[in-house]
Amino acid sequence: MSRNIFIAVLALLANTAIAQNYPTKPVRMVVPYAPAGVADILARVISERLGQRLGQTVVVFNREGGGSAVGADLVAKATPDGYTLLIGSTALTMNAAVNRKLPYEVKRDLAPLSLVFEQPAVLVVHPSVSANTVQDLIAHARANPGKLRYGSSGVGSVINLVTELFKHQAKVDLTHVPYKGVAPAMVDLVGGQIELVMSGITNAVPLVKSGRLKALGVTSRKRAAVLPEVRPIVEQGLPDYETSTWYGLFAPAATPPPILARLNSEIVQIAGSAEVRERFANQGGEARSTTREEFAALIESDLRRWQTVVNAAGLRAE
Numbered sequence: 001m002s003r004n005i006f007i008a009v010l011a012l013l014a015n016t017a018i019a020q021n022y023p024t025k026p027v028r029m030v031v032p033y034a035p036a037g038v039a040d041i042l043a044r045v046i047s048e049r050l051g052q053r054l055g056q057t058v059v060v061f062n063r064e065g066g067g068s069a070v071g072a073d074l075v076a077k078a079t080p081d082g083y084t085l086l087i088g089s090t091a092l093t094m095n096a097a098v099n100r101k102l103p104y105e106v107k108r109d110l111a112p113l114s115l116v117f118e119q120p121a122v123l124v125v126h127p128s129v130s131a132n133t134v135q136d137l138i139a140h141a142r143a144n145p146g147k148l149r150y151g152s153s154g155v156g157s158v159i160n161l162v163t164e165l166f167k168h169q170a171k172v173d174l175t176h177v178p179y180k181g182v183a184p185a186m187v188d189l190v191g192g193q194i195e196l197v198m199s200g201i202t203n204a205v206p207l208v209k210s211g212r213l214k215a216l217g218v219t220s221r222k223r224a225a226v227l228p229e230v231r232p233i234v235e236q237g238l239p240d241y242e243t244s245t246w247y248g249l250f251a252p253a254a255t256p257p258p259i260l261a262r263l264n265s266e267i268v269q270i271a272g273s274a275e276v277r278e279r280f281a282n283q284g285g286e287a288r289s290t291t292r293e294e295f296a297a298l299i300e301s302d303l304r305r306w307q308t309v310v311n312a313a314g315l316r317a318e
Contacts, residue, residue, distance in 0.1 A: 020258075022081075022082050022259050022262065023054050023055070023056045023082060023083065024056075025056065025083065026056055026057040026058070026059055026083075027050070027051070027054065027056060027057070027058045027082070027083050027084075027085060028058075028059050028061050028084050028085070029043050029046070029047050029050075029058055029059065029060050029061065029085045029086075029087060029249075030061050030062075030063055030071045030074055030075050030084065030085065030086045030087070031043045031060055031061065031062045031063070031064075031071065031087055032063055032064060032065075032068035032069070032070060032071025032072055032086065032087075032088065033062065033064050033068060034062060034064045035062050038117075038119065038200070038202065038247070038283055039087050039089060039247055040060070040062065041283060042087060042116060042117050042247055042280070042283070043060045043087045045276060045279050045280070046058075046087070046116060046249070046267070046270055046271075046276075047059070047060050049270045049273075049276070050267070053266045053269070053270070054266065058085075066095075067091055067094075067095055067156065067157060068088065068089065068092060068095065069095050069099070069102055069104075071086065072086060072092060072095075072104060072106075072110070073102070073103045073104050074086075075250060075251070075252060076103075076104035076109035076110055076252060076253070077104070077109075077252075078252050079252070080251070080253065080254035080255040080256075081255065081256075082251060082255055082256070082259040082260075082262075082263065084252065085249055085250065085263070086110065086249065086250040086251070087116075087247060087248070087249055087250075088110070088247070088248060088249075088250050089158075089246060089247045089248075090158055090244075090245045090246050090302065091157075091158055092106050092110075092299070093106065093299060093303050093306055094156060094157070094158060094161050094306050095156065096303055096306075097156075097161075097303065097306035097307040097309070097310045098155070098156035098161075098306075098310050098315055098316065099156065099316075106299060107296075107299070107300070109252070109253050110250040110251070110252070110253055111250060111251045111253045111255055111260055111292075112248060112249075112250055112292055112295035112296045112299060113248065113249040113250060113251060113263050113267055113292060113295070114248060114249055114264050114267040114268055114271070114289050114290050114291075114292065114295055115246055115247075115288045115289060115290040115294070115295050115298065116247055116248055116249060116267065116270075116271050116287065116288060116289065117246065117247040117248075117271075117280050117283070117285055117286070117287060117288060118220075118244040118245070118247075118285050118286060118288050119200065119201060119202070119244060119245050119246075119247075119283060119284050119285030120201055120218045120219045120220035120224055120243075120244045120245075120284075120285065121158075121159070121162055121198045121199060121200055121201060121218070121219045121243070121244070121245065122198075122199055122201045122204050122208075122215050122217070122218045122219070122224070122227060122230060123137075123166070123196065123197075123198055123199075123215070123216045123217045123218075123219070124189065124196065124197055124198075124199050124204045124208060124213040124214065124216070125137065125189075125195055125196045125214050125216060126189055126190070126192050126194070126195055126196070126213065126214075127211070127212070127213070127214055128192055128195075129148075129195050129196065131216065132214070132216070133216060133217075133236055134216050134217045134231075134236035134237060134238065135236055135237045136216075137196070137216055138170045138172055138237065141170070141172035141173065141174060142171070142172055145172070145173040146173045146174070146175050147175070148172075148174050148175065148195045148196060149174070149175045149176075149177050149193075149194040149195050149196075150163050150174050150175070150176060150177065150194065150195070150196045150197060150198070151177050151178075151179055151185030151186075151188060151189055151196075151197045152176065152177070152178055152179065152185060152197070152198075153178075153179060153180070153181050153182045154178045154179065154180065154181075155178050155315060155316070156310075156315060156316075157178075158200075158245055159182070159185070159197065159198050159199070159200075160176065160178070160315070161306055161309055161310070161315075162198050162219065162243050163176075163198045164176075164309050164312070164313040164315070165241070165243060165309050166198065166233075166238075166241060167313075168309065168312055168313070169238050169240060169241050170237075170238060170241075177194050182199070182200065182203060185197055186199065186203060186204075186207070189213065190207060190212050190213065198219070200245065200284075201218070201224055201226060201227065201284035201285070202226075202283055202284040204227075205226050205227060205284065208227065208230075215227055215230045216230070216236075217230060217231055217232060217233035218230050218231075218232050219232070219233055219241065219242065219243045219244060220232060220242065220244055221234055221242050224284060225281060225284075226284045244285070245285075246288070248290075249263070249267055251263065260292060261292075264291065264292050267289060268289040268290075271287045271288060271289035272287070272289055
């Protein structure tokens with residue numbers, strides 16, 4: 001047996017032994033956002049059930065900053081032993097598209113485990129805007145280039161890029177007004193200081209139901225259960241406009257494959273349970289699960305898509 005084959009066999013045996021014993025201590029699930037947001041809620045639902053299935057406590061650890069980059073970097077540089085996980089989102093691929101100086105690389109440093117949740121956005125406008133459909137809004141924007149202002153939670157944020165994608169496909173000129181977070185953007189939208197926001201659906205539902213905002217279209221291909229009266233944008237003149245914010249679990253890239261396979265199997269079972277599907281539906285989206293390969297393909301597709309949008313819009317992180 002050659003030396004290289006011998007080393008490979010030893011590594012395989014070592015990985016198998018590690019996986020058979022895994023886990024022997026608590027697991028940390030890093031949420032790269034502040035508590036009480038969607039990612040935090042998802043993490044707490046998943047961590048409780050994952051802990052039960054693994055026979056060890058799964059501790060949720062919030063490490064916000066950098067539009068999720070701080071928490072992602074923490075996991076990317078963690079010991080690759082299955083004891084540090086990340087609940088990441090679409091922001092991972094958007095950050096990569098906007099900021100080429102990140103201290104980690106998504107594809108190189110993070111191992112996708114499974115998608116767990118998808119949530120559409122909804123295009124909401126102030127009631128003073130005369131448009132009642134997406135087609136109306138596009139016509140109004142074309143007749144008044146640059147006069148409609150849209151808010152976002154900052155350059156390179158999810159809201160920024162999904163709106164730039166809308167601008168590109170609708171061939172309209174909207175003025176970007178960045179804020180330090182979603183909340184102040186929504187406050188100014190309700191107050192009439194800006195005209196529209198491509199909002200996460202959970203933030204918008206109470207404001208739409210109360211009549212303080214108008215919902216013109218959702219970004220998913222089908223109607224959202226929490227706003228069933230609102231038509232998808234793909235049905236309103238933009239047949240290729242479909243986008244959702246996804247959330248999924250990751251481990252450090254060099255984590256032994258048997259551990260990655262075990263975690264994927266457990267996560268798929270959790271996401272497929274009726275209880276979790278119901279809990280996640282309350283967040284305005286739906287539970288999802290994938291193979292590791294399917295999730296990796298989604299990330300690859302997203303990286304290309306958002307890089308195209310960033311280049312077309314000339315965006316760079318602040």
